[in-house]
Amino acid sequence: EDQVTQxxxxxxxxxxxxxxxxxxxxxxxLRGLFWYRQDPGKGPEFLFxxxxxxxxxxxxxxxxxxxxxxxxxxxxxxxxxxxxxxLCAVHNxxxxxxxxxxxxxxxx
Amino acid sequence: DGGITQSPKYxxxxxxxxxxxSCEQNLxHDAMYWYRQDPGQGLRLIYYSxxxxxxxxxxxxxxxxxxxEKKESFPLTVTSAQKNPTAFYLCASSITGxxxxxxxxxGTQLSVL
Numbered sequence: 010e011d012q013v014t015q016x017x018x019x020x021x022x023x024x025x026x027x028x029x030x031x032x033x034x035x036x037x038x039l040r041g042l043f044w045y046r047q048d049p050g051k052g053p054e055f056l057f058x059x060x061x062x063x064x065x066x067x068x069x070x071x072x073x074x075x076x077x078x079x080x081x082x083x084x085x086x087x088x089x090x091x092x093x094x095x096l097c098a099v100h101n102x103x104x105x106x107x108x109x110x111x112x113x114x115x116x117x
Numbered sequence: 118d119g120g121i122t123q124s125p126k127y128x129x130x131x132x133x134x135x136x137x138x139s140c141e142q143n144l145x146h147d148a149m150y151w152y153r154q155d156p157g158q159g160l161r162l163i164y165y166s167x168x169x170x171x172x173x174x175x176x177x178x179x180x181x182x183x184x185x186e187k188k189e190s191f192p193l194t195v196t197s198a199q200k201n202p203t204a205f206y207l208c209a210s211s212i213t214g215x216x217x218x219x220x221x222x223x224g225t226q227l228s229v230l
Contacts (some may be wrong), residue, residue: 050223100216
């Protein structure tokens with residue numbers, strides 16, 4: 010069965026303390042992996058799409074990487090405004106499968 | 118500014134009542150989607166539509182209905198057959214299909230009285 014697992018469920022970081030969020034997947038035929046950011050009570054906002062192993066994309070303090078089994082979202086020197094839930098979604102041959110998210114809190 | 122507008126932000130349903138959630142987009146996107154979000158679970162697809170007057174069931178369509186009479190609009194009705202409707206409902210759109218990035222609305226929180 011196709012599955013997407015995100016870890017950790019929650020992460021607390023001090024401002025400036027870099028870390029990584031993990032999204033591991035088992036799907037039959039990866040056609041794309043997506044990262045979204047979701048603030049409380051809001052809809053998710055698109056961050057990145059990755060299509061093949063070895064691909065990397067960056068945006069400000071965020072960098073997403075992809076292997077054949079997992080993706081990492083690296084957060085460098087995070088700020089309190091980076092606090093949010095980060096969702097991973099994988100597109101297999103016919104649908105999008107979402108993980109349960111990692112809730113990130115960055116405190117001053 | 119282009120985007121997706123969901124209304125209302127909060128909605129309360131009485132037992133036996135049907136309620137309708139509104140979703141409008143001005144992005145000129147062909148594809149529109151309804152997702153349900155519950156605490157501790159990933160987003161689950163209810164219905165999707167890739168063209169006007171056509172839509173398909175997602176993974177959890179039972180107890181829900183939709184229509185797509187206009188490209189801009191994709192309302193979701195939560196019927197009385199949906200026994201556990203309390204959730205955060207998200208409408209989304211993409212240019213043509215699910216292999217592209219999704220643009221989400223701000224969501225509707227539905228609760229049962």
